Amino acid sequence: MAAKKILMLVGDFVEDYEAMSPFQILITAGHEVDTVCPGKKEGDVVKTAIHDFEGDQTYTEKRGHNFMITADFENIKADNYDALVVPGGRAPEYLRLNEDVLKLVREFNSADKPIASICHGQQILSAAGILEGKSCTAYPAVKPEVEKSGGKWVAANETFSNAVVDGKLVTAPAWPAHPEWMRKFLEVLGTTIDT
Known part of the structure; x- marks a missing residue:
């Protein structure tokens, strides 16, 4: 298996588990992962948020860790990477307002x-x-945003542990889905793990 170069797009209050765990999983599988955030440089950090499912009508939120930025967003080119990872949390709600972020995703x-x-x-x-x-x-x-943008919604199961693959797009509902989400992403990447 050839190692892949993967870009992870993060921002302040990215979901802690959804940045930290995939970052570590992908590196453990032998890939190289760069983390970037608009307005931040290599060596800077973003603050993370921990979202949990504790029986309330929505998730709870707590302050997480500092997560290291490994490359300058302004110097990133999609051509230099094999794949993209987009974690959740609070960051996407404002990162989606950045046209350079959207352009990069489109590329x-x-x-x-x-x-x-x-x-x-x-x-x-x-x-x-x-x-x-x-x-x-x-x-x-x-769900409303997915459907308004023309996506075909696939309902998550009650444990949030399923993942959906459509071509080279691998999506999941929340961090409890990491085992299936990362397994399916590794398959799409062509990664094999010897046991």
Whole structure:
């Protein structure tokens, strides 16, 4: 298996588990992962948020960790990467307002490169206009945006542990889906893990 170079798009209050866990999983599988955030440089950090499902009508939110930025957003070119990861949390709601972010996502999509997105990350995909005709899932509150942008909504199961693959797009509803989401993304990447 050839190692892939993967870009992860984050911002302040990205969901902690949805950035940290995929970052570590992908590196453990032998891939190189760069993390970027508009307005931040290599060596800067973003603050994360921990979202949990504790029986309330929506998720709860707590302050998470600091997550390291490994490359300058302004110097990023989709051509230099094999795939894109878009975590959820609070960051997507404002990152989707950045035209450079949307342009970058469109470039990955136009080049038919694998994209893994989870939870509220699909807000960015929706704003970029790349969900038209694609089956996907997301955190349930994002369903209206997925459908308005032409995506075909696939309901999450009650444990939020399913993932959906449509071509090279791999989506999941929330961090409890990591095992299936990352397994399916690794398959799309062509990654094999010897056991």
